[in-house]
Amino acid sequence: MQKPRRLGILPLSLCILVWAAGCSHANFNFGGGGGAKTAPMLLTFHDTPAAGITVTSFEVTVSGAVLQPGNVSLLASPQTIELTQLQTNSAFLSTTNVPVGTYTSLTITYASPQYTFLNDSGVSVTAGGQTCAAGASCVVTSPAASPLTLTLSSPSFPSLVVGATNQTLLEVDVNLNNIIQPNFSLNFGPSASGGSGAVTVTQFTGTAGTTAIGNFNVTGQVASVSTSPANQFTITTPAGKTLTIKANAAAFEFARANCTNNDFTCLAAGQIVDANVDIFSDGSLSATEVDFDDASGTQQVSGTIVTENNSPPTSFQMIVHNTIPPVASLPPGTPVTVNIGGAASFVINNGSFVLPIGASFASPSDVIVGQEVEARVASGISISNGAFTADRLALEQTQLEANVSSISPQAQPFPFFVFNPLPPLFTQALVGPATQLQVDITGAGQSGGTIFENLTPLSLSGVTVAQKVTAGGFLFNTTGTVGSPTIVATTVRGEVPGT
Numbered sequence: 001m002q003k004p005r006r007l008g009i010l011p012l013s014l015c016i017l018v019w020a021a022g023c024s025h026a027n028f029n030f031g032g033g034g035g036a037k038t039a040p041m042l043l044t045f046h047d048t049p050a051a052g053i054t055v056t057s058f059e060v061t062v063s064g065a066v067l068q069p070g071n072v073s074l075l076a077s078p079q080t081i082e083l084t085q086l087q088t089n090s091a092f093l094s095t096t097n098v099p100v101g102t103y104t105s106l107t108i109t110y111a112s113p114q115y116t117f118l119n120d121s122g123v124s125v126t127a128g129g130q131t132c133a134a135g136a137s138c139v140v141t142s143p144a145a146s147p148l149t150l151t152l153s154s155p156s157f158p159s160l161v162v163g164a165t166n167q168t169l170l171e172v173d174v175n176l177n178n179i180i181q182p183n184f185s186l187n188f189g190p191s192a193s194g195g196s197g198a199v200t201v202t203q204f205t206g207t208a209g210t211t212a213i214g215n216f217n218v219t220g221q222v223a224s225v226s227t228s229p230a231n232q233f234t235i236t237t238p239a240g241k242t243l244t245i246k247a248n249a250a251a252f253e254f255a256r257a258n259c260t261n262n263d264f265t266c267l268a269a270g271q272i273v274d275a276n277v278d279i280f281s282d283g284s285l286s287a288t289e290v291d292f293d294d295a296s297g298t299q300q301v302s303g304t305i306v307t308e309n310n311s312p313p314t315s316f317q318m319i320v321h322n323t324i325p326p327v328a329s330l331p332p333g334t335p336v337t338v339n340i341g342g343a344a345s346f347v348i349n350n351g352s353f354v355l356p357i358g359a360s361f362a363s364p365s366d367v368i369v370g371q372e373v374e375a376r377v378a379s380g381i382s383i384s385n386g387a388f389t390a391d392r393l394a395l396e397q398t399q400l401e402a403n404v405s406s407i408s409p410q411a412q413p414f415p416f417f418v419f420n421p422l423p424p425l426f427t428q429a430l431v432g433p434a435t436q437l438q439v440d441i442t443g444a445g446q447s448g449g450t451i452f453e454n455l456t457p458l459s460l461s462g463v464t465v466a467q468k469v470t471a472g473g474f475l476f477n478t479t480g481t482v483g484s485p486t487i488v489a490t491t492v493r494g495e496v497p498g499t
Helices: none
Strands: 013-020 038-047 054-068 079-082 091-099 101-103 105-118 125-127 130-132 137-140 149-153 160-162 166-175 199-207 212-226 232-236 242-246 251-253 272-280 285-294 300-308 315-324 335-348 372-377 387-395 398-408 416-419 437-441 451-453 468-476 486-494
Touching (some): 054 300, 212 242, 212 285, 212 315, 300 335, 315 372, 437 468
Parallel strands (some): 451 486
Antiparallel strands (some): 054 079, 054 105, 101 160, 105 149, 125 130, 166 199, 212 272, 232 242, 300 315, 315 335, 372 387, 398 416, 468 486
């Protein structure tokens, strides 16, 4: 499935997206009618990386998001999010009724941060009071963090006007490069950026109506399916949040479920599915695509591969990003060893996104460091001592930020550009190190191809040599054919100015 971008593995920035007046999720209770008027406001998060260390997971609880004046909270309850997977996607946090008016500041409060990094420095380092050996993945569970609050005001937060008949998208980017300090402590306050330089706020306004004003991708377990008053389903995310999503206009990819109808009738409670979701200004969520992932009763663990035991590997270590259903012993950021079962199958979770002929993820030879994969725990096997055997590996989207070293706009069969240098995760891998990576652009001028964001123009022409960009897409082991690994890009995103 092509995952729409709102907000990765390595470089980490944090984005907050707020839609105001006229949008909410499907269960939103609209205020209004006499007295003080209100308008709905929706809050999501997305992300960009940290230099000097390879951050493979960064989890934090957003405990508060408050507009002033009026002390207007945008969160009904704290929300825990894993940030490194939000460079090319959004995390849907909440909706609330916000009084119509003008707001001059936004205060964000964080709690319980923790992160995981790969120590590719070549020497032991001390982080969070613990020693991390060279080459090891280490979890910093209680980093020193002060302050845990950031208040955005003018000029980094221009006045936000919330009206009863208009919709507003507020996008805030905060670069985690400035939050993770050289001594591995965290600073979420304004001094982390040396002022407001690492924080950028962009506001978009329009007239309220029944139009899509945002989108996100979500993977989770189907909780219920209903045909009244319309085709819709509820999904429970790995973080435990439940969303109600309409599916009248959705495309379905259920070939893996052996459901010949390939439509809404294939959907059933307990299934694990992946959905692209539009957010509408009338307050509803509507799926544009729903892909079958696996049947009820299966256990999935997703994360980034950081080391392999051989080439081709019989096992690898990955850093967990989510588990469906949730596994208490494998919270986000946990290193886990995955043994590849002898009869394991291999699939690509690309949904309707068309991959080039020859793109292969069919055997252990196609598995490389840096890939985002979904490992299914083999039937009858338990997760024990941070390890399990997988009977299926599914290729997910890797998200990578690096500098562009060259561009081939007319290359056939696809134009591409090259990332060089790469983060140490790739260059210092013990098995199959890579010094550069090719990024293929597909579907130029067609729907369903690579999406470009924060670039001028919104095409490969907006990418320049030496520019830092983020590519989200499927990472393939093409070293034997093109001389380096290749990302078939679903999204190419330029840096947000000021971060």
